Amino acid sequence: MKPAKNRWYASSRWLISLFFVVLLAALVLSLGRYWKTVLEPRLRDAANTQAQTLAQAQATVLAIALQEENTDARDRALQEAVHRILLATDPGSGGRLIRGFTVQLDYELINAEAGSLDRSYGEIDCKGCFNVDTALIGREDELLGVAGFQVGDEFFVLLSSDMQGKLYTETALSFALLVVVWVLILVLFKRLERARQLLETSNLAKTRFMANVSHELRTPLNAILGYTHLYQKDRSLMERYANGIQTIDRSAQHLLLMINDVLDFSKADSDKLTLSPKEVVLEDFLDGLVEMSRVRARLKDIAFVHERYSGLPATVLVDPTRLRQILLNLLNNAIKFTAKGVVTFRVTEIGHGPVGEGENVMLRFDVCDTGIGIPKDQWDAIFVPFQQLDNAHTQAEGTGLGLTISRKLVDLMGGNLNLDSTPGKGSTFWFALSLPVAQVSAPRPEVMERVVSGYIGQPRRLLSVDDNAYNRDVMRHTLEQWGFDVEEAEDGRQAVERVNRQQPDLVLMDLIMPDMDGFAALEAIRATHPDLPVVAVTASMRLSEDSQWAEAGFSDFLTKPIEEAALLDTLQRHLHLQWIYRDDDQPAINAALELPPQEVLKALAAHARRHNILDLRGELDRLTHEPRFRAFVEQMEPLVRGYQFKRLLEILQAHQTD
Amino acid sequence: MSRDEKIARPLGGLLVVLAVLCLLTQLAHSQGINSFMERRVELGFRLFRTLLSADQDLDKRVDSGGYLPLYLLYRDESEDAQRFGEGLRRQSAVLRGIPVRVEVVSLDELLVGARPVPAGLYLGQPLFKRELRGLVEYGVANGVVVFSPFEGDVEKGALAGVAVESRVRPYINDTTLKRSGIRIKSFFLRVAKHYDETR
Numbered sequence: 001m002k003p004a005k006n007r008w009y010a011s012s013r014w015l016i017s018l019f020f021v022v023l024l025a026a027l028v029l030s031l032g033r034y035w036k037t038v039l040e041p042r043l044r045d046a047a048n049t050q051a052q053t054l055a056q057a058q059a060t061v062l063a064i065a066l067q068e069e070n071t072d073a074r075d076r077a078l079q080e081a082v083h084r085i086l087l088a089t090d091p092g093s094g095g096r097l098i099r100g101f102t103v104q105l106d107y108e109l110i111n112a113e114a115g116s117l118d119r120s121y122g123e124i125d126c127k128g129c130f131n132v133d134t135a136l137i138g139r140e141d142e143l144l145g146v147a148g149f150q151v152g153d154e155f156f157v158l159l160s161s162d163m164q165g166k167l168y169t170e171t172a173l174s175f176a177l178l179v180v181v182w183v184l185i186l187v188l189f190k191r192l193e194r195a196r197q198l199l200e201t202s203n204l205a206k207t208r209f210m211a212n213v214s215h216e217l218r219t220p221l222n223a224i225l226g227y228t229h230l231y232q233k234d235r236s237l238m239e240r241y242a243n244g245i246q247t248i249d250r251s252a253q254h255l256l257l258m259i260n261d262v263l264d265f266s267k268a269d270s271d272k273l274t275l276s277p278k279e280v281v282l283e284d285f286l287d288g289l290v291e292m293s294r295v296r297a298r299l300k301d302i303a304f305v306h307e308r309y310s311g312l313p314a315t316v317l318v319d320p321t322r323l324r325q326i327l328l329n330l331l332n333n334a335i336k337f338t339a340k341g342v343v344t345f346r347v348t349e350i351g352h353g354p355v356g357e358g359e360n361v362m363l364r365f366d367v368c369d370t371g372i373g374i375p376k377d378q379w380d381a382i383f384v385p386f387q388q389l390d391n392a393h394t395q396a397e398g399t400g401l402g403l404t405i406s407r408k409l410v411d412l413m414g415g416n417l418n419l420d421s422t423p424g425k426g427s428t429f430w431f432a433l434s435l436p437v438a439q440v441s442a443p444r445p446e447v448m449e450r451v452v453s454g455y456i457g458q459p460r461r462l463l464s465v466d467d468n469a470y471n472r473d474v475m476r477h478t479l480e481q482w483g484f485d486v487e488e489a490e491d492g493r494q495a496v497e498r499v500n501r502q503q504p505d506l507v508l509m510d511l512i513m514p515d516m517d518g519f520a521a522l523e524a525i526r527a528t529h530p531d532l533p534v535v536a537v538t539a540s541m542r543l544s545e546d547s548q549w550a551e552a553g554f555s556d557f558l559t560k561p562i563e564e565a566a567l568l569d570t571l572q573r574h575l576h577l578q579w580i581y582r583d584d585d586q587p588a589i590n591a592a593l594e595l596p597p598q599e600v601l602k603a604l605a606a607h608a609r610r611h612n613i614l615d616l617r618g619e620l621d622r623l624t625h626e627p628r629f630r631a632f633v634e635q636m637e638p639l640v641r642g643y644q645f646k647r648l649l650e651i652l653q654a655h656q657t658d
Numbered sequence: 659m660s661r662d663e664k665i666a667r668p669l670g671g672l673l674v675v676l677a678v679l680c681l682l683t684q685l686a687h688s689q690g691i692n693s694f695m696e697r698r699v700e701l702g703f704r705l706f707r708t709l710l711s712a713d714q715d716l717d718k719r720v721d722s723g724g725y726l727p728l729y730l731l732y733r734d735e736s737e738d739a740q741r742f743g744e745g746l747r748r749q750s751a752v753l754r755g756i757p758v759r760v761e762v763v764s765l766d767e768l769l770v771g772a773r774p775v776p777a778g779l780y781l782g783q784p785l786f787k788r789e790l791r792g793l794v795e796y797g798v799a800n801g802v803v804v805f806s807p808f809e810g811d812v813e814k815g816a817l818a819g820v821a822v823e824s825r826v827r828p829y830i831n832d833t834t835l836k837r838s839g840i841r842i843k844s845f846f847l848r849v850a851k852h853y854d855e856t857r
Contacts, residue, residue, distance in 0.1 A: 048824075049823075049824035050824075052823075052824050052825050053824055053825060056825050104845065106843060106845055109711075109754070133848050133849050134849060135708070135827075135845070135846070135849040137704070137708060138711075140707070140711070140752060140753060140754070141704045141705075141707035141708045141711065141749070141753075142707070142708060142711035142712075142753070142754055143708050143711055143712045143843065143845050143846050143849075145845055146845045146848050146849055
């Protein structure tokens, strides 16, 4: 992109220069042409006119002399006229006016021997002179003959020299003016280009800054979230500090969401947003969104309506994370800005491509609310980044990047995010996407997340490398709860030493560390342990997306804050483990549990079957008031929070006696 | 005096002044045109005489009375024509030693053949295109010089006229000259301005 822009600027500079060169050439040529075709002929005409007037006057003198009756008198008069004519000088130039002349007479009218008076006087072959034939008219208006005068061109030469001088001066001035304008434009253009480069550089710096800041923020968040997850699993801690731990967890999650928004925006700003389409079961996908939104709507005491076109395809190819991000953003906004009334989420099929291979479906997603609405003059403004931060009207929380990112994502998916809104009545955000229909029905995602308590086989030794002590601590506790032996290293150098000394089964390596970073450490490890699984762990999104880890030779990659499921999956794949789940040792847990009455269990199972999260939560809230059921509630709550209805149902059915 | 009268009086006066001004402007304009045309007519007399004096067959055009008959033609303005005829007569008593008789003749009279063929025809009033064409054809048919001092007539076929540029020169229609068979001395043709219809 950037080289193309630079090329454009360079070629524009050349084009401007070329334009001015052509302009200057055109100026010179047109002035030359103006002189040749207009001015010079006009001056010559003026000089010729003057020559004719002059010749006419001299012809009168000659005609008078020729009409003398007496031959001698005529000759004398003729001689005197010749002298007068040839001596007349131009006061302007000082040159002779008439250089010479010839006389041809009609001897039928003149009393003289034929041809005796036909003579030439003065200079006849005068170069540049104006040749003017003038009638010699007698007293009775008869034509006595013709005199051909050679009138000097001094007048013309003088006049044209003056005019040429003036023209050259004006041309030089215009030329100079054009050159000045040319130089000015080039200077301005150069400055503009510098300003653009500065802007691009600062933009790049801003993006890098945002990425770095997000990295710096994600690193401590990793520790906070890690600890809260660990504490949430500790029953005794939760009994005393559940409220505080959950508040910390929610706050950290909120911070993470905002950081992710900023990161997404910075990626969108530098055109680095990418899509990873997968086969998605539309019904499950939409159900999840609807459940989440319904809970939020219920909390605000507003209605939530979901309208779904019955003929929707079962499975489509789409990036579920990004589509969920867009729809959740729109739904959350709709709920956030609606004080009373209803939020409607509608998905309809508005067209489809050819049946068979390459079949496409055009789906329209509408999110309507009866909220405050948006005045038309602000329709564009709401898509401006950080706009919400200045919006005193809504007083809404968040980064104000949601709609900007959503619009970019919809663009990326080939659609347009549209808005219809009436202030005071509500808004509708909608977009249409053409999505390929997956021919093979995708397996439904396993929503059940079983709680791992250990693994089958010999204990495995893992090395956790991180310069941040809190992160190491979180990692140690997390891994140890699953039965791993955990060694730690503070930097790359220590990691290499520990690998050589302790021969771990797998290394979890932070990438950005002082002294020796993860890449250098890997290089040293690979020299002696080419097959040792080394998993890169970093909070830097840039490193994760640039695939530098893969090129460097890492076995896998994990992003901070580390998701437990992702960590388990990575460990399982590289260490070929078979997990032991907590329900595998269920009898022990069950022994400690006091179950609610059977009708409550049945009600909970019914709610779980219908994916009715609100009623599930309501039931659990009611049970919380009785301390004897707290253990049961603690077992159920993570599953409810994670929308793991199938797993819930399994557990509830296991607890039911009939 | 009522309010309406107060307004109406100066307005009426203004209208009268405007009308007078318009009339005077119109008069001045027509006077300007007339004086311009008269100047061309009177200027043309000398060139007409010079042209006739350059006619190589001038001697053959003398009538039985020993005069060189010249007609000053008019269409409908006989008063102006008489005045112009007087001017031509005053300037053309003798041409190359031949006494000249100037007559003021109407175009219709000439074209119906009520008059003998003259040595030269001088147009004293602008003609319509059709009339001029008739006159030109008369000149061609009878080998008579048709001289029109009015602008544009040479281009329309009149044999000779006036070319007013930085100096005044005779203006010759070469096509008509050729068609009429009139022989003009080369001196004259050398100093005249030429118009060739075929170009």
